[in-house]
Amino acid sequence: MKKAMLTSALAATAAARSMPHFKRQSNSSTVQGFDVSGYQPNVNWDAAYNGGLRFVYIKATQSTDYTNPDFSSQYEGATNAGFIRGAYHFADGTVSASAQVSYFAQNGGGWSSDGITLPGMLDLEGDCIGVDWIQEFSDGYYNMYGVYPVLYSSPSWWEQCTGNSNAFVNTNPLFMACYDSTPCTPQGGWPYFTFWQYADSNTYGGDSDLFNGDYSQLQTLATNG
Structure with missing residues (x-):
């Protein structure tokens, strides 16, 4: 997720961009969404929903010393507007994974089987983090909630930092x-992506994302993980 404030020029570019098209084995339906952080404190949630977006990931925490000061208001706004929503954690490989998953859980990263809460997402970008660290975070989240976190990365980051590991193919949804x-071709042996971040801007703020399935499947992910 980009840390810099998005400019109005970028937003205008995103608005003009046509939506991407792709096919997945046995499923070509998609759901539009976006992701935001503390750099987008004043999202017009009703406008975003009326504009066709149906899900959002909101940055909650980073490492063990940062909590998005706008997370609660963003999460409440998304909920009130009707979004299926979830929280994400920006990983810091220099600090214990177990400590970070606890910090994330204590500051908005929890999950419940209510049909509107997406499993927490682990944001992997920037400095490399190894497979063992990711596994520790993933297992820690699973032990708390009975679902595995969504893993966000680019194909290039995953290949460089994990050696294109396929350790998470059977457990964690991929946010590519x-x-x-x-x-792109999904990294790490995943046969398909669950979410795709296809642009670093969005008309309503943040980044533009797709869910690789229809709305009922998105609800299932928010119900069963």
Whole structure:
């Protein structure tokens, strides 16, 4: 997730961009969404929903010493507007994974089987983090909630930092970052991506995302993990 404030020029570019098209085995339906952080404190949630977006990931925490000061108001706004929503944690490989998953859980990253809460997402970008660290965070989250976190990364980061590990294919949904009009080949042996971040801007703020399935499948993810 980009840390810098998005400019109005970027937002205008995103608005003009046509939506990407792709096919997945046995499923070509998609749901539009976006992700935001503390750099977008004043999202017009009703406008975003009326504009066709249906899910959002909101940054909650980073490492063990940062909590998004706008998270609660953003989460409440998204909920009131009707979004399926979830929280994400920006990983810091220099600090214990167990400590970070606890910090995330204590500051908005929890999950419940209510049909509107997406499993927490682990944001993996920037400095490399190894497979063992990711596994510790993933297992810690699972032990708390009975679901595995969504893993966000670009194909290039995953290949460089994990050696293109396939350790998470059977447990964790993939949130693939690939800024193009067509999706990249999913990294790490995943047969498909669950979410795709296809642009680093959005008309309503943040980044533009797709869920690789229809709305009922998105609800299932928010119900069963």
